[in-house]
Amino acid sequence: MSHPHEAGHDHASHDGHGSLKSYIVGFALSIVFTIISFWVVLGGSVPRGSIELWLALFAVLQLLVQLGFFLHLGTNPEQQQNTAIFLFTALVLGIAVGGSLWVMHNANVLMMPNM
Structure with missing residues (x-):
């Protein structure tokens, strides 16, 4: 039995939306980039002159992960x-x-x- 509000909808085509797996991957990458950013600042193994560069790099990577995995761009x-x-x-x-x-x-x- 088909519901009237489902008529005309293709439920098999949800490529534009994320799956549970893609959300978990995106969340894991976000956590990893956040931990690495904290490590860059607090770890002491990165020279002080390049901390801003490393933080900018991981901020851009974090932005790309958010845009791709969560905003579906x-x-x-x-x-x-x-x-x-x-x-x-x-x-x-x-x-x-x-x-x-x-x-x-x-x-x-x-x-x-x-x-």
Whole structure:
């Protein structure tokens, strides 16, 4: 017996959404990158001058894991809409933040001519 709200839905095609296995892998990678970041700061085996570089690297890796495994951004046809929306949002935020910083910098330069 078929339910009326299931008509027209293809339940076998959930490639755009994560499975339990992909969520566990994403969670494990997130935990690993977090532990490594703490180790970089507290372990003492990384030179002080390069701590920021290592933290930035693991922050970017953490971001990619979050975007891929939990927000389902990718190039699959089911994920392309999410990816396009994310990229457009990042573009708008980049324009807003960059434009604000540009205006504040120019206002500072033009209003303080003796400095």
